[in-house]
Amino acid sequence: MKVKDFEQKHIQKWNHYEATVAALEKGQKNVADVEEVPKMLRERCNELALARHRMYSVPMCEYLNQQVIRGHKLTVRNSGGFTEKILRFFAVGFPQSIRNEWKLFVLCWLVFLIPLFGMWASIHYDIDWVRSILGSSGMESMDEMYGKDARPLSEGRGETGADFLMFSHYVNNNIGIDFQIVAGGVLAGVGSLFILLMNGLGIGGAMAYVMEYGDPVRFFSFVSGHAPYELTGMVVAGMAGMRIGLGILNPGRMTRGRALLESGKKGLPLVYGAFALTFLAACVEGFWSAGPASSTIKYWVGFAGWAALAYYFIFAGRGKRAA
Structure with a gap:
């Protein structure tokens, strides 16, 4: 699959993920969004691994890598403390x-x-x-x-x-x-x-x-x-x-x-x-x-x-x- 086809296939999910992460980073907490992030993060990790395996362009891999990093930070932050x-x-x-x-x-x-x-x-x-x-x-x-x-x-x-x-x-x-x-x-x-x-x-x-x-x-x-x-x-x-x-x-x-x-x-x-x-x-x-x-x-x-x-x-x- 070419880079362009790969991007078109996943672009809607990426946009939704990026919007969700951006909202949570601003403190606009929604319970459904918080619970959805780990699942979406796993999908981004799989897509990043696939992009690297297929040796897609550096910008594509860098974009996915940044999204994974942002999602990981959110999951760590929202996992809460020991009492929670x-x-x-x-x-x-x-x-x-x-x-x-x-x-x-x-x-x-x-x-x-x-x-x-x-x-x-x-x-x-x-x-x-x-x-x-x-x-x-x-x-x-x-x-x-x-x-x-x-x-x-x-x-x-x-x-x-x-x-x-x-x-x-x-x-x-x-x-x-x-x-x-x-x-x-x-x-x-x-x-x-x-x-x-x-x-x-x-x-x-x-x-x-x-x-x-x-x-x-x-x-x-x-x-x-x-x-x-x-x-x-x-x-x-x-x-x-x-x-x-x-x-x-x-x-x-x-x-x-x-x-x-x-x-x-x-x-x-x-x-x-x-x-x-x-x-x-x-x-x-x-x-x-x-x-x-x-x-x-x-x-x-x-x-x-x-x-x-x-x-x-x-x-x-x-x-x-x-x-």
Whole structure:
């Protein structure tokens, strides 16, 4: 293709690109234009490489080179700082990652919920199932916290940093569980599913025991506020583990080591999101769940949490490009 034909073929795109870049350089920011620049910049880079390969005229190559430089400066400037990137990740990137992996989302919830409700139902037939999961020490712990004669959960909280101490404990414990779930993905995803299943059995057993022998209102009013974030964080960690596991099981043309690396990169947004949800759950559990608010208010806070997460995962970041 001759230089003149090459120019005529692309001139309209170049003019649009140059006008967009010029407007953004003057501070005339338009969200659609900002999001369009990286795509147009890639096209200019390809055209510059093609022009050099075909040894087109120096003015042509210099023109395209200048347009690439201008576009690159804009993308660097508009990529924002660290705080802006974090906000964009949670506003756009994380919910998009959940929607992109919706099959894993459903699978991990099922692996967690089926044993949970199965264990809950089993107590009506044979308590030995619950005993085998909780053990004697676990049942004693349930009696101490949620028994009918147990002391109020709010007793001693809010004094001498007790709330912060419990918050720190919850962060350490629950993020540790999430990390184990993610790491279980290295075992072809089986480890992640196993830990999810065991957590479902454990939580279902605790719930069943309290409903049968303890004070259900005390239990559900305590867990309702932080459960949406803690349980969802656990499931999202399972998704990250499964993404790693699937990369190992189906590496395609890559080596398994390379596939593990690539699937790990793809699962990183899920890991970040899982840890963020778990951290949020620890905040609620440490500073709210054991507080003196009525059970009705706590239930409504829990319902609001589930509704907010559902809305966030379904609608947040739609039609926008992740950073």
